[in-house]
Amino acid sequence: MRDIVIFQQNSYVFHHWGKVLKDHFESYRVFSINLDSETNNFVENLEPHLVLIDVTSSIDPIPIIKHYERNKVPIAILINQHNKHKLNELFQHNITGYLLDDMIRDKIIYSIHKLLNGEHYIHPKLSVLLLLEYRKRMKNTVSRPSNLLSKREWEILSLIIDGKNTGEISKELYISPKTVANHIASIYKRLNVRDRVDLVLLAIRKRWFVL
Numbered sequence: 001m002r003d004i005v006i007f008q009q010n011s012y013v014f015h016h017w018g019k020v021l022k023d024h025f026e027s028y029r030v031f032s033i034n035l036d037s038e039t040n041n042f043v044e045n046l047e048p049h050l051v052l053i054d055v056t057s058s059i060d061p062i063p064i065i066k067h068y069e070r071n072k073v074p075i076a077i078l079i080n081q082h083n084k085h086k087l088n089e090l091f092q093h094n095i096t097g098y099l100l101d102d103m104i105r106d107k108i109i110y111s112i113h114k115l116l117n118g119e120h121y122i123h124p125k126l127s128v129l130l131l132l133e134y135r136k137r138m139k140n141t142v143s144r145p146s147n148l149l150s151k152r153e154w155e156i157l158s159l160i161i162d163g164k165n166t167g168e169i170s171k172e173l174y175i176s177p178k179t180v181a182n183h184i185a186s187i188y189k190r191l192n193v194r195d196r197v198d199l200v201l202l203a204i205r206k207r208w209f210v211l
Contacts, residue, residue: 003048004028007064009035009057013078013101020108035059050115054078055086056101069094074115087129098122098130144208149190156183161200161209
């Protein structure tokens, strides 16, 4: 049989999640392992099809996450409203499911189905936080060749990325629309693009900007 393993330190987690999983996913064996300092000693012997890790406890889940990452096992984390600050560190890992520990039965079934089918699932209440974290990290990896465009041209390109038209750029930078148009023409020529769509796609693909 195939296995689903829940790592938890709170008996409520297994009582709530374990019951739903055992009732609905009858072709899987559902195990609960208590998160403690000895957990890592027997993690090596488990080969589950899905791992759920309760990250609301005081035990560091990262060693377990890294182990199953190496073994390409889908990992989902159970988190609550009081532990959202942990998303920053968790985002660095290959986690396929971000779940709230108090999800209702139907949501649990839906999310686990997706994870067992090789898909990702992010609870709607966590999606905005993860998007903000993604954007923050991507901004830290932005790289713009200093000699490719002038400082003013980079400013204008940034505003184009933000969806501003020529008139709006003119007002924001306190320059005439004609000057903006001349800068945009220069950018097109330097980057060998035909229009704003091509320009934006190129800038995102090259990671000069992040949407």
